[in-house]
Structure formats: C-alpha cells, structure tokens
Amino acid sequence: MPEETFTPIGQKVEDIAPTAAEAQAEDDEPRGVEEIESLCMNCHENGTTRLLLTQIPYFREIIIMSFSCDKCGFQNNEIQPAGTFQLKGVHVELRLTQMEDFARQVVKSDTATVKFIELDVEVPAGRGQLTNVEGLLSTIVDDLESGQADRKEQAPEVYEKVEEIIQKGRKMLAGEAFPFRVSVDDPAGNSFITPDMRDGVGKWEKREYLRTKEQNEALGLTDTSNEGLTDNGDIIPDTVYAFPATCPGCMHPCTTNMKMVDIPHFRQVVIMNTTCDDCGYKSNDVKTGGEVPEKGKKVTIKVRNSVDLARDILKSESCFLECPELNLSVNPGTLGGRFTTVEGLLTQVRDDLHNQIFQTGPEDPAAVHAGDSLPAEEKARWDKFFSDLSAAIKGEREFTIILTDPMASSYVQSLADDPAQPDEQMTVEEYERTDEEEEELGLKDMKTENYSEDH
Helix, strand or coil: CCHHHCECHHHHHHHHCCCHHHHHHCCCCCCCEEEEEEECCCCCCEEEEEEEEEECCCCCEEEEEEEECCCCCCEEEEEEECCCCCCCEEEEEEEECCHHHHHCEEEECCCCEEEECCCCEEECCCCCEEEEHHHHHHHHHHHHHHCHHHHHHHCHHHHHHHHHHHHHHHHHHCCCCCCEEEEEEECCCCCEECCCCCCCCCCEEEEEECCCHHHHHHCCCCCCCCCCECCCCCECCCCEEEEEEECCCCCCEEEEEEEEEECCCCCEEEEEEEECCCCCCEEEEEEECCCCCCCEEEEEEEECCHHHHCCEEEECCCCEEEEHHHCEEECCCCCCCEEEEHHHHHHHHHHHHHHHHHCCCCCCHHHHHCCCCCCHHHHHHHHHHHHHHHHHHCCCCCEEEEEEECCCCCEECCCCCCCCCCCCCEEEEEECCCHHHHHHCCCCCCCCCCHHHHC
16 A cells, blocks of 8 residues: 555645535545445444544554444444554553643554553453543543442442542543553554653653563464574574565665574584675675683684695684785784685685775686786786685695684684694684773773772
8 A cells, every 4th residue: 555645634634625616626536534335233234434544643554444324323433553563562651740641642453451550440452442541541431430320239349449440530530640650552563652752751651572472372473472492582503594684785675694503612603694686795794702701812723735724714803814924914804704614714815805906806707807907016916916825725835824813702623632622733822902902892991890980
C-alpha cells in the first residue's frame, strides 16, 4: 500500500475537503473514509463499516474502523495496526500530574493490556481503541458501575470493594488524586501513549522487551526468543547465523553471516562475512573477545616450506605485522581481522597492495602494462617487491613473520607435540604496552575500579 495512503488526520482533512461546487463537479474525488456494506452481527441485516487509514504522529500507521447498523442501532469502533507485529514488545508508562495529561492520545491494539497502577485495575487484551487517557479511565469506571446493582444484591462484599475503586476512579477523573500512573503493555509492539516535548524525567517512559515463549504463542508466532541459541541466550559455536545488513558500497540490502569458531589452545573468535549480490561487494572480518590482557604479545614464526605456509594464523585488528626479509609492514587496522593460513594472509596483502599501486589485480592481463605512469626507478622497486612476495607465497624462499599485538589477540598454529606450546620455529613473548599503544587503544581513559571517586 502506498506510503502516502497513511497521512495524519489533519492532513487528510485538508486534502479531501473540497468546496461544495468542487464536490458537485467531481464525484470521483478520493474520500478520506472508505465505506463498505457489511453484515451486522446483532440483527444479521446489512450495516455500514467505515475505514480511515491514518498515521499517528511519533508512532505508525493504523486503520480506524467504525461499524453502525441503521436497522438495530448497533455500533462498534476499533483500531488495528496497518503493519505487522514488531520485533519486540513494548511497555509505555505515563505519570499523570495535571488535567492536561488526560488528553494524551492512546493507541491500544487488540493485544495490549492497560493498567492504572494506583487504582489497581487492569484491562485485559481485547478490542483495539484509539482514545485518550480520560476515555480509558471513564470506560473502566462506567463498566464497573454498570454491574453494581446486581453485585449489591448477590455479592455485597464484592460490591463494597468495587465501589471503593469507582470512587477512587471518579476522584482521579476530577483531578483530585494526582499523581497516578497508567501503563500500556503490548507484546505485539503496536500500542502507544503520546509523549510531550516538555515531559521531564519520570513523566513518560517507553521500553522494549523480548517476548516470552508464551507471548509468541499467544500472537501465533513461533518462539524466536532463543531460536538457534543456548538456554542462556548465547550463540552456539560452529553455527552460522545470518542477519540483514546494508551494503556500504551500494546501500542496498544484503546479508551478513556470522560464525563463532573455537581456535584450539587459544580462544573463541567470531568470523563475519558480508556479501552483496547487487554490486559484488565482499567483506570478511574476525572479531576477538574477552578481557583486556595485562600485557601485549609478540609472536615470531620462521616460514621455511609449504607446511609452514599452511599454518593457521589469526591477525587481529590491533596487530602490527612485519616480514623483514620481504620489506613488508602492515599497520594495525589494515585488512581488519583475518583468520586464514600464512599463505592466504600474504596472498591477500599482495593482492590488495598490488591493486592500490597499479590499479589492477595481480592476475589481470593488463598488469603487464600497469604502472607505466610510475617513474622507472619506483616501478622497478615495486616489481621486485611483488616478485619477492610472490616467491615467498609459492614457498621458493624463507622468511619471517612477526606479529606484535598489544591486545594479545593474534595467533599462529603450533606444530609442537603439545599444541599449546610454541614449536622450534616459533617464539612467543609478552611485553609491556607502550604509552602510545595504551593511548591508541583507549586504555588510559578506562577506569574500572573506584571510578565513583571522580564523581
């Protein structure tokens, strides 16, 4: 349904209020209220249902429905949300302190529960309503009064208790019982109490919550509160999760896949992949978690053959990578986090750098003539650099990889008998972070103990 179909009531009135002459000349003008002939459930004759599609400011689109029967006089009014169930339930609470608060607009869907807290009265889910706070409270008091005569005869004790509630409700309506609170709780997330720009702290409050299993079942939904998660709501290792995202390249909707992997003798990491089918954008990243270690870690590995090239390696976002023999340095943040093999990591570094320098891929046929605009000396230096790097990737020369990570979140697979210990080609050492590293990581401004002393 077009978005302009749902407009505020005031705007709709302005759009459809022609003069008398225009109304006579143009009978086909769109009307704000749609009328449909429908069956009266009271007398089973035909009545009229009127539909108004409108938009509630600060909220969303709704459909206001009104039925009336000219035969028996039966009437019924209700509202329904024009959209679907929201991802979360909603709880809105208003603290009334003055008569003007009674005019606050209230959207109560057929799944919402209304409660006047100080009155200790709750209206269960039922017919949807578009009203205000005064209308809600008046309806409750009137409904309670309608059965008082029978209660007085049949259950005098109940009559007395209900009478107390009625009198208290009348005082509230008269403005003699301020302050008091009203809340609307809707598991479907389609109910609302209008706020005011002048509301102070504690006046109006809205919070969203995850639906329980019982609430999802009542709404006819499958239980998604812990779907694919553990009983504690944690993600399950080695399970791929997909969630919607927006492509940073073309801004079209795309999908991000996420998987938690437990690296033996190291820690759990989260691997994330985003692929856009529209523009071909691809992104891979690895996130490490856990507490901030007291010291940084430096891992050095000597790569001598194809077995070493096949070692698993995790380079975190905070890691500085260097290969002295290849004149290669990769600063923290470059490439993001990567969990791959030594060969795969160097291949990605080579391809990305080659594309930046020559504006072409390494296997591109145009690469032969790429970089012609560079000075001859500089082009020769880059050609030698990429030649040495390619030779290292093919296992034709030995080299050393040094991972310096102030967050100790990088890892190289060990081939020792005890995989938890470094093998003979590896060295692992801890070091004290420099002031510059602490500053870049934001650790100098972080205070986790006695922080109240600063306030």
